[in-house]
Amino acid sequence: MRDTDGYFELLTILEVPKDKRVRCQYRGCLHPIYKQIHIIRHASGAISCIGSKCYSLLKESHALTAVTAPLLGDRSSVRLTEEEISLLASNTEELIKRFSSAPELEEIKNCKVGSSQLRNDKALKARALELTRQKFMTKGIDPDLPGWKGWFEREVKELYEQLKKSQ
Numbered sequence: 001m002r003d004t005d006g007y008f009e010l011l012t013i014l015e016v017p018k019d020k021r022v023r024c025q026y027r028g029c030l031h032p033i034y035k036q037i038h039i040i041r042h043a044s045g046a047i048s049c050i051g052s053k054c055y056s057l058l059k060e061s062h063a064l065t066a067v068t069a070p071l072l073g074d075r076s077s078v079r080l081t082e083e084e085i086s087l088l089a090s091n092t093e094e095l096i097k098r099f100s101s102a103p104e105l106e107e108i109k110n111c112k113v114g115s116s117q118l119r120n121d122k123a124l125k126a127r128a129l130e131l132t133r134q135k136f137m138t139k140g141i142d143p144d145l146p147g148w149k150g151w152f153e154r155e156v157k158e159l160y161e162q163l164k165k166s167q
């Protein structure tokens with residue numbers, strides 16, 4: 001997995017029943033894992049599942065860039081549905097997409113925005129852009145580089161929605 005040489009971010013930690021175990025995808029490890037499955041996202045946007053031992057190895061070799069708290073929270077105590085378990089093995093990207101889409105966003109889409117809030121909209125967008133850029137730069141990541149752009153734009157959008165909601 002050439003990808004592990006770049007930056008990565010820990011998305012979440014999952015657990016599945018032993019008979020639904022998956023394979024660790026770290027550098028040809030292929031060890032069966034079912035507890036503390038670390039889902040990480042590489043610089044390229046690729047997502048992989050790795051065991052806790054391999055995660056420690058990965059973290060050691062990326063001491064300066066690794067973020068230790070999972071972005072989407074630790075879900076190892078949350079029971080996954082059958083569908084989610086099969087997605088983990090077949091389409092981890094899709095599973096992560098489900099975890100990242102907050103139900104609150106639907107509420108925002110459905111409610112009418114007042115005119116004073118509309119005037120603030122541009123300012124909010126600019127603020128979200130600025131804060132997210134700062135966050136990336138602090139991690140030593142240039143959000144304009146290919147491979148980061150999609151992720152950066154997603155995070156800006158998420159933050160913008162949050163700011164909008166907190167108004």
Ligand SMILES: [Zn+2]
Binds near residue numbers: 029030
């Ligand atoms: Zn492993």
